[in-house]
Amino acid sequence: RLSFPLSEHQHLRYNPLRGSWVLVSAHRMKRPWKGQMEKPPEEDIPRHDPTNPLCPGSRRANGEINPNYESTFLFDNDFPALQPDAPDPGAADHPLFQTRAARGVCKVMCFHPWSDITLPLMQVSEIKTVIDKWAELIEELGPKYPWVQIFENKGAMMGCSNPHPHCQVWASSFLPNEPHLADLNQKMHWSSRGEVMLVEYARQEAERKVRVVLENDSWLVVVPFWATWPFQTLLLPRRHVLRLPDLTSQERDALASVMKRLLTKYDNLFEISFPYSMGWHGAPTGPHLKEDMSHWQLHAHYYPPLLRSASVRKFMVGYEMLALEQRDLTPEQVVTSSFFFFFFLTSVFTT
Amino acid sequence: RLSFPLSEHQHLRYNPLRGSWVLVSAHRMKRPWKGQMEKPPEEDIPRHDPTNPLCPGSRRANGEINPNYESTFLFDNDFPALQPDAPDPGAADHPLFQTRAARGVCKVMCFHPWSDITLPLMQVSEIKTVIDKWAELIEELGPKYPWVQIFENKGAMMGCSNPHPHCQVWASSFLPNEPHLADLNQKMHWSSRGEVMLVEYARQEAERKVRVVLENDSWLVVVPFWATWPFQTLLLPRRHVLRLPDLTSQERDALASVMKRLLTKYDNLFEISFPYSMGWHGAPTGPHLKEDMSHWQLHAHYYPPLLRSASVRKFMVGYEMLALEQRDLTPEQVVTSSFFFFFFLTSVFTT
Ligand SMILES: O=P(O)(O)O[C@H]1O[C@H](CO)[C@@H](O)[C@H](O)[C@H]1O
Numbered sequence A, B: 001r002l003s004f005p006l007s008e009h010q011h012l013r014y015n016p017l018r019g020s021w022v023l024v025s026a027h028r029m030k031r032p033w034k035g036q037m038e039k040p041p042e043e044d045i046p047r048h049d050p051t052n053p054l055c056p057g058s059r060r061a062n063g064e065i066n067p068n069y070e071s072t073f074l075f076d077n078d079f080p081a082l083q084p085d086a087p088d089p090g091a092a093d094h095p096l097f098q099t100r101a102a103r104g105v106c107k108v109m110c111f112h113p114w115s116d117i118t119l120p121l122m123q124v125s126e127i128k129t130v131i132d133k134w135a136e137l138i139e140e141l142g143p144k145y146p147w148v149q150i151f152e153n154k155g156a157m158m159g160c161s162n163p164h165p166h167c168q169v170w171a172s173s174f175l176p177n178e179p180h181l182a183d184l185n186q187k188m189h190w191s192s193r194g195e196v197m198l199v200e201y202a203r204q205e206a207e208r209k210v211r212v213v214l215e216n217d218s219w220l221v222v223v224p225f226w227a228t229w230p231f232q233t234l235l236l237p238r239r240h241v242l243r244l245p246d247l248t249s250q251e252r253d254a255l256a257s258v259m260k261r262l263l264t265k266y267d268n269l270f271e272i273s274f275p276y277s278m279g280w281h282g283a284p285t286g287p288h289l290k291e292d293m294s295h296w297q298l299h300a301h302y303y304p305p306l307l308r309s310a311s312v313r314k315f316m317v318g319y320e321m322l323a324l325e326q327r328d329l330t331p332e333q334v335v336t337s338s339f340f341f342f343f344f345l346t347s348v349f350t351t
């Protein structure tokens, strides 16, 4: 294998969580870019804006007034994609026109009372509070819904329409496509190898070292072997953990610290508040709380859109939408050339 | 079924080509948008720019000079994601680190010598020439490669880095994820129902009428029942056709005409040169040319990014990347409310 320099020739890599392939073309970073340039993130965000519906004391779309919260703040999304009471569309009249009921709730959680702060700028103890709230949300919504998706869209480039630091939680009466694939593939790995896929993977990556971005006693951050987005990372516990509420207090402290370090690295990479979408995948809940879900391992995906600089993103368009996802540099190149150049432990930003 | 107003309540719909689900939330268009605004497409594109490597007579990155072409013009991509001679990475040393060889060619095809023209502004006979060239490309590359992906990224919003009208062709030694899924699912439909999935689907849509955008004797354009992008369309022949070269000359004329009408409707929708990624899916080639591929039906997908206006796009981000794709209005709403308001047969633009 050493005779094949993975960083010089295009090849396919297998994503064992999705059961799909990624085209890795190591030499595409050399092409000139004359396409769309992204605007830098907004910079003069006021710490408090009484007209921003996410701020403490503001009035929201439904007329309610936010409390003067001092830490995190959770409320129901005023424009939910999922509502608890949607009727069942009933049986399909034809196999090509199949529908299924979709019920659920959508919530928003502010991370902090200030609008001009982000997770990497928050204190580790404040990030820990966010993690505790995430775990509470799984405990609260899990018994009722088979899937509780916690996710953060950060930055206008990722469709985030409010600069106030927040995440969303969409709980649903169904298991969505992505966790369904992750469930199937982890189950298959478990039955064929008798090992939890992502526990085995984390151990392998910790040994191979070439894709490790950060680690501590409880956590590992890698650019996964099958990453599609240029700076995509996968955050994994070292221990076998099914869901967020199963994390010990010590593991939550370690997670808060690793998140702060990862997001600081991201911010420093192109010297902007780094955009991404991120989210947690843990074992399904609802009826699955009573099943053996040992094949699952808790993990978080970070999907940042940028490619070359603060203003040039990776477009997942024609070929990617119609054929398969393609990346322009290898995951190993990312780790050696970019992430490792940035050793600063504090962000380029200050609050 | 009539008791369930699909346009009022969220529900899931099944995509039988991908075997995945889409969340349709009919009421999400009402939410206010304060997020990213897209720039309108560039307007003052010179008809001829000697520094643009796609223009007739220009020098390209590899030093070659383009001929003074007067119709279409095909050349090898100077920064290809696929090359014919990439070595085989060899067998994986571990099931979580699987690689496969990826070989192929990437070509670019200019549609027209002018930079300030687009397909909807071209004459039907000129569009027919493009279709003939597409068919030739499948005949030329098909024998060697199992998959020949023809696609167009139109507009800076879709990662297109050159305004000169062109498409790309990436032929590969492997069957990519999306056509692989389409192959599996069409095969399953064929064995379980004894009918070609998309021939049956086109007939059903022509009868049901509620999602039909355009039709003529040979072609049908629908917003598919399972569309994820707001203005996504599916272009289908009425007859059973495996691949582009199988189209008769009359069918190519009819295709050129339906393409001109569809793309004109798109341009008129928000009164801009409408961005999209589009591409053709036909039966796999290479070794599959000798197999029975009757379960396949030729079709083209159009994936436009816009949602509400020329400047507000749909973001497929957090929930969509981590859970499942979600749309903010139903396919039926799109057909009645938007496309049908635009009966103009000529574009708002002139050349
Ligand atoms: O080849 P182009 O036009 O330079 O590049 C564009 O299309 C490719 C194929 O969909 C994508 O991989 C690129 O991200 C996009 O910018």
Ligand SMILES: O=P(O)(O)O[C@H]1O[C@H](CO)[C@@H](O)[C@H](O)[C@H]1O
Pocket: A153, A158, A159, A160, A161, B035, B314, B315, B316, B317, B318, B319, B320, B326
């Ligand atoms: O709910 P928001 O933040 O208004 O909206 C954002 O996230 C959603 C979930 O990923 C997406 O469906 C929207 O397209 C995006 O703009």
